Amino acid sequence: GQQVMQIPQYQHVQEGEDFTTYCNSSTTLSNIQWYKQRPGGHPVFLIQLVKSGEVKKQKRLTFQFGEAKKNSSLHITATQTTDVGTYFCAGAGAGGTSYGKLTFGQGTILTVHP
Amino acid sequence: DAGVIQSPRHEVTEMGQEVTLRCKPISGHNSLFWYRQTMMRGLELLIYFNNNVPIDDSGMPEDRFSAKMPNASFSTLKIQPSEPRDSAVYFCASRVGVGNTEAFFGQGTRLTVV
Numbered sequence: 001g002q003q004v005m006q007i008p009q010y011q012h013v014q015e016g017e018d019f020t021t022y023c024n025s026s027t028t029l030s031n032i033q034w035y036k037q038r039p040g041g042h043p044v045f046l047i048q049l050v051k052s053g054e055v056k057k058q059k060r061l062t063f064q065f066g067e068a069k070k071n072s073s074l075h076i077t078a079t080q081t082t083d084v085g086t087y088f089c090a091g092a093g094a095g096g097t098s099y100g101k102l103t104f105g106q107g108t109i110l111t112v113h114p
Numbered sequence: 115d116a117g118v119i120q121s122p123r124h125e126v127t128e129m130g131q132e133v134t135l136r137c138k139p140i141s142g143h144n145s146l147f148w149y150r151q152t153m154m155r156g157l158e159l160l161i162y163f164n165n166n167v168p169i170d171d172s173g174m175p176e177d178r179f180s181a182k183m184p185n186a187s188f189s190t191l192k193i194q195p196s197e198p199r200d201s202a203v204y205f206c207a208s209r210v211g212v213g214n215t216e217a218f219f220g221q222g223t224r225l226t227v228v
Binding site: 001030031033042043044045048050088090092100101102103104105106107 | 145147149156157158159162164169170172205207212213214215216217218219220221222
């Protein structure tokens with residue numbers, strides 16, 4: 001079945017350092033989405049990537065979708081304490097019984113030390 | 115819009131008891147997901163529905179778990195009998211359409227089975 005792997009599981013950074021999390025799918029995806037979950041909260045949608053090789057930016061966040069539509073990354077430049085939380089990628093199945101299925105990676109827990 | 119509404123927010127029950135979790139998706143959304151979140155296993159997809167029809171329930175742990183969606187505005191996840199290992203946060207999420215749209219999560223139900 002469709003599996004989505006995400007690394008690292010934890011990342012501790014000093015405020016101002018950069019942060020990257022990586023996501024890999026066992027199957028080709030229709031699209032990939034990224035979510036952020038604050039401690040004690042629920043996942044909140046950040047962005048969606050659909051096209052092969054797509055790159056999108058949101059202020060200090062840069063999202064990439066691989067050429068084969070099987071991997072993705074999220075990079076945060078100059079982290080701030082407000083970036084603390086768990087970042088999830090979620091892969092949408094491309095066809096067959098996986099179409100529409102949204103499978104989440106394990107998430108990367110980011111802590112930022114002031 | 116009030117967003118995805120889950121109830122109860124917290125549930126403490128004794129092992130062997132039946133537990134029913136409820137979800138009201140956002141009006142107009144026709145895909146609904148149930149996820150279970152634990153530290154060990156992350157966000158696991160249990161089941162998802164399209165237009166009230168279960169499409170993929172391969173993530174349902176075992177026969178003790180069942181989910182229904184009798185209409186577009188209501189879904190339940192039932193555990194009978196409950197066991198301590200079922201303790202987790204259960205999220206319901208909904209979205210418009212089947213493919214390239216964001217999922218909106220409810221606040222979750224924190225279940226503790228003692």
